[in-house]
Amino acid sequence: MFGLKLPEVRPGDNLAELIVGAAEDAGVGVRDRDVIVVASKIVSKARGLLYRVDRVSPSREACKVAGKAGLDPRFVELVLRESDEVVAAVPMLRLVREGLVRMDRLFSGEEAWRLLEEYPTMLVTVRNGGVWSDSGLDSSNHPPGTFSYPPRNPDEEARKLSEAIRELTGRRVAVVISDTEIFLRGSIDVARGSYGVPPVDRGFGRPDRYGKPKYGGVDCVADELAAAAALLMKQTGEGVPVVVVRGLSYDWSDEGISQYRIVDVGDLARILVATVKHTARVLGVFRALKNVLKLAFMFLVS
Amino acid sequence: MFGLKLPEVRPGDNLAELIVGAAEDAGVGVRDRDVIVVASKIVSKARGLLYRVDRVSPSREACKVAGKAGLDPRFVELVLRESDEVVAAVPMLRLVREGLVRMDRLFSGEEAWRLLEEYPTMLVTVRNGGVWSDSGLDSSNHPPGTFSYPPRNPDEEARKLSEAIRELTGRRVAVVISDTEIFLRGSIDVARGSYGVPPVDRGFGRPDRYGKPKYGGVDCVADELAAAAALLMKQTGEGVPVVVVRGLSYDWSDEGISQYRIVDVGDLARILVATVKHTARVLGVFRALKNVLKLAFMFLVS
Secondary structure, three states: OEEEOOOOOOOOOOHHHHHHHHHHHOOOOOOOOOEEEEEHHHHHHHHOOEEEHHHOOOOHHHHHHHHHHOOOHHHHHHHHHHOOEEEEEEOHHHHHHOOOEOHHHOEOOHHHHHHHHHOOOEEEEEEOOEEEEHHHOEOOOOOOOEEEOOOOOHHHHHHHHHHHHHHHHOOOOEEEEEEEEEEOOEEEEEEEEEEEOOOOOOOEOOEOOOOOEOOOOOEOHHHHHHHHHHHHHHHOOOOOOEEEEOOOOOOOEOOOOOOOOOEOHHHHHHHHHHHHHHHHHHHOHHHHHHHHHHHHHHHHHO | OEEEOOOOOOOOOOHHHHHHHHHHHOOOOOOOOOEEEEEHHHHHHHHOOEEEHHHOOOOHHHHHHHHHHOOOHHHHHHHHHHOOEEEEEEOHHHHHHOOOEOHHHOEOOOHHHHHHHHOOOEEEEEEOOEEEEHHHOEOOOOOOOEEEOOOOOHHHHHHHHHHHHHHHHOOOOEEEEEEEEEEOOEEEEEEEEEEEOOOOOOOEOOEOOOOOEOOOOOEOHHHHHHHHHHHHHHHOOOOOOEEEEOOOOOOOEOOOOOOOOOEOHHHHHHHHHHHHHHHHHHHOHHHHHHHHHHHHHHHHHO
């Protein structure tokens, strides 16, 4: 794996040219079957997918939500504009203050508190059939007041970038567009879009070393590449938005990852209902209801 | 990164010796500050953390749960034994049949259906304060009827392995114990235990390129190493349970990852209640209740 430093990317820049140039400058070059992992943010920058918050007029709806959430109405307007639906408002600052979210494990200083006070609520939104916090809006590494938003079709962006690199160099490379998502322990980079690498290795039920069908074995290859690349994007400090992964053996795939979900967001409610019913049948109604009753009780007293 | 092939690991084997031997045979060796990623399963094998299902007498509770879940009572007995609490029974086979979980994206053949019919229900359990499917029991790459279970303190296993490798070679290496977890698109390897690498890069609130505090930046370094190693563990086929990661720059840390959660499982209910209340305040009671009402309706009619 090689991390590439790029100059500041601006709207209209040709990303393929910047990447190929950086790879040559680094003495790495581009070879057939390389996987190029690209931070989603520089795709947004090059495509001009940027909002300037001071140019935004918030709607009445945005003002209403912002007032109650403790957020800037112009920021909320952008979140609403980029989402299909807002499904929840998570009181981050309160959860941290009450110790329910242990931010002591994430903090690097007092700035972190100021940041939480500026964004005390995280809006959970649905966008292009996926779940996003704050619609994927991101102000990090942008000038103050500027937010980037992710492309609507990141697989298509990956494919276009692969083809542009092929035109420049004659080499056929896979492309993964990576972004950061938050999990229970912190953040891990995942693939937002991909082209070339198979998004998921469909190994469920494949025989194991003893010939028994294997439960599992459905590696998200594209996500693992994004996570691996993050080790260099972060370790080398800022300004490493591209990582070249060389020597990985994979079957070429034209399928992208962005619509690749085992579970559809719209089906989550039905899955939850089926699971609660089955739990009541298997563990008994009382045990299944215990947590529901606990929730109801907490709701009443807190 | 280098993948190492190991002979079949047996209870009582000295893992450090096997790993150092394999690294030397591969011409890779062991160097200071290498990160050695080890599949959890071979730690279980070496420590003898194995159950033989035909030696298990199921309790009455296990028989009752098994009958209703469509599972082998002896398997359920093991799940109960290895868990602190069973919290849900997910009707996997039914969800797949109804198309709510799209297994067409995971299948590699008809064997997969047989596997689902053998395990139609997935039991979600709490174990050592974390959430596990089927208490982490795993039969893949074991002889028929044998299940491994994860060590109770995987950070300690990582530390011991690092120290044993140091005694053998004089080299100080970090160790990550990796295992597979299922996400919305398939599975990704994550760190179950770690020693040496900092589990999480506490970058929340650190200044970005423009000097603004950054929302995010809390990379789970240990998890990213596990995900990266999975690319070689799986790509090279079976029998690559160890990956040596060389050249990564990191600050040494004695802290392990296994108890490293932002959110405690026991606090989840309180977080949920706080979020539902805040959502009702921010988005209005009707919109917040819409999904709850939808759930209640589906529960009644399905």
